[in-house]
Amino acid sequence: MIILSTSAIRRSEEKEMARGISDEELMERAGRGCAERILEAFPGKKRVLALVGRGNNGGDGLVIARCLALAGWDATVYLSTEREGLGALCAKKLGEWERQGGQVAPFGSPPWAEVDLVLDALLGIGMKGELRGEMAQLVSSLNDERARRFFRTVAVDTPSGLWAGANAASAAVVADLTLTVGYGKDFLFREALSRFVGRIEIVPIFSGREECGGGAEAIVPEEVARWLPRRSAHCHKNQFGRVLLLGGSRGFTGAPAMAASAAHRVGAGLVTLGVREEVYPVVAAHSRLETMVFPISDESLLASNLSRATVVAIGPGLGLDRAAEDLLALLVEENRSPAVFDADALTLFARNPGLLDRLRFPAVLTPHPGEMSRLLGRKIRDEEREEAAREFVERTPATLVLKGTRTLVVRKGESFWYNTTGNPGLAAGGSGDILLGILAGLIGQGIPPWEAAKLGVWLHGRAADLLLQAREVEEGILATEVVESLAGAIRSFRAAACRALREREEWSAGNLAVAPTTSRAPSP
Ligand SMILES: NC(=O)C1=CN([C@@H]2O[C@H](COP(=O)(O)OP(=O)(O)OC[C@H]3O[C@@H](n4cnc5c(N)ncnc54)[C@H](O)[C@@H]3O)[C@@H](O)[C@H]2O)[C@@H](O)CC1
Ligand SMILES: [K+]
DSSP: OBEEOHHHHHHHHHHHHHTTOOHHHHHHHHHHHHHHHHHHHSOSOOEEEEEEOSSHHHHHHHHHHHHHHHTTOEEEEEESSOGGGSOHHHHHHHHHHHHTTOEEOOTTOOOOTTOSEEEEESOOTTOOSSOOHHHHHHHHHHHHHHHHHOOEEEEESSOTTOOTTOOTTSOOOOOSEEEEESSEEGGGGOGGGHHHHOEEEEEOOOSSOOSOOSSEEEOOHHHHGGGSOOOOSSOOGGGGOEEEEEOOBTTBSHHHHHHHHHHHHTTOSEEEEEEOGGGHHHHHHHSOTTSEEEETTOHHHHHHHHHHOSEEEEOTTOOSSHHHHHHHHHHHHHOOSOEEEOTHHHHHHHHOTHHHHTOOSOEEEOOOHHHHHHHHTSOOOGGGHHHHHHHHHHHOSSEEEEOSTTOEEEOTTSOEEEOOOOOGGGOSTTHHHHHHHHHHHHHHTTOOHHHHHHHHHHHHHHHHHHHHHHHOOOTTOOHHHHHHTHHHHHHHHHHHHHHHHHHHHHHHHTOOSSOOOOOOOOOO
16 A cells, blocks of 8 residues: 655545545545444444544544444543534534534543543644644643553544654654554654554545555555465465475574464465574474474485475574574575575674675565664664665665564565554564564465565564454563464455455445434443
8 A cells, every 4th residue: 555645645635536525425434444443453342532623633533433432332522622613524523423412521621531542533634843732732641641541542544743744752642553544644654753653554545546656655454465365275285385494593492483383374385494403302392293393414404405495584593603604605505495584694694795695596684673784784773764775675686674663675676665563562582583484484385575575574463463452461472472363364464355345345335425324322
């Protein structure tokens, strides 16, 4: 899904209106689409407080509140301004809300107590400059209350206070989830602003499609669904690849086994794991029974596994000694299948950059910011991620997966692709090993590395998001649990693809122009 500037999004809105779609219908599409995603992300009946601003962002918030109330949630609206100050469409949606029996909290005192979720529909892309006046105070209270009452905040379109000129020190809403409307908005994907934005979902509202963005794309489920097609009933294990994983040394016995589990769980046909002799018995004993473990020191086993592999992944717990260097050099010379490089393999490339130039097979490199800094020989700040990534891929045909809150996938001549899934629960040991295994498992099945990289980072984050949804705390999400959540992640991109089809069918049937007529008071 393309990522655009605010002004380009405004132009898309104008084009849609030129097709005969009113601004009210766009608001209904936006509000209903957001509500559906909120109901999915926060299961069970919740208490929601919708903070409503004067413009169309506030109008979106009122449509969302209406939909949530109709779904049985306990919804309350708080207006950030006196009623006379509301824009026309926002005032109309407020009228619909009240006719439905919706509650409006008294002006001046937002009822923070006893809410599970706060909806930030104060300001969207109509925001100009840094926050001012009472709005700045309201946003600051919201952030303080979130910190002490532990509710979740969902931002509608943008976290209020963020705009193209914002920086990490700007006054803005801190959201757990941002539901952005239409297309991605460029500033939302900046790593330095990710602490405000949280997870991003894009809620499509335009029937037409912009062909060309500003050189950046968001990885969204309805698109990644294409890259892992349904299996034919007539299939056998060799069609799903032979993954060869190499790593594991003293003190690092879990990493390669976790990577192997992840490869299995995304559907790899066969997974072979080569580890150092000194840890071979330990890794063989605690790996999954499905994984075939062998000691790398057995040269004939290594050679035969290398020749038969449909993908090789190397790095987790590999070590940085002479033996690790030799293994990497051997791989670079002998391998002809696609390969994924992570962890110690990246540090070894940083020490010996000439090796990277000798790759004669498709490669994916998955550095975290520290490893990226090592590869480029200088420290990379959040603001420099894109520039550094571009500089790196100019030198090599490899696909680069630059990890971060907004993991970036890029290769020479292509747009930047930003991941939209994942949560702070992934900030724990083992996450990178799981991602490596996912990527290897997908590539091994014949998915081209460039697509597999985008699909893989999405799946990895989504698996963690499903865990967070079920546990409601980020703390203590284990990498092994993320592996077991991968089936749910696969199901969820298929469900999203179905939803995208249904939304388009509803729009073309033209049944969203007005609010539902069913008058039903929200639950008390
Ligand atoms: N662009 C589109 O295609 C669509 C936009 N929609 C919604 O409409 C929003 C844009 O609506 P509007 O243009 O009405 O603008 P907003 O609702 O984002 O905000 C406009 C108001 O914000 C106030 N404001 C601006 N800068 C401020 C500052 N620095 N400090 C304090 N207050 C400030 C002004 O009083 C202005 O009236 C989008 O973000 C989205 O939520 C949707 O309804 C559907 C379609
Ligand atoms: K907002």
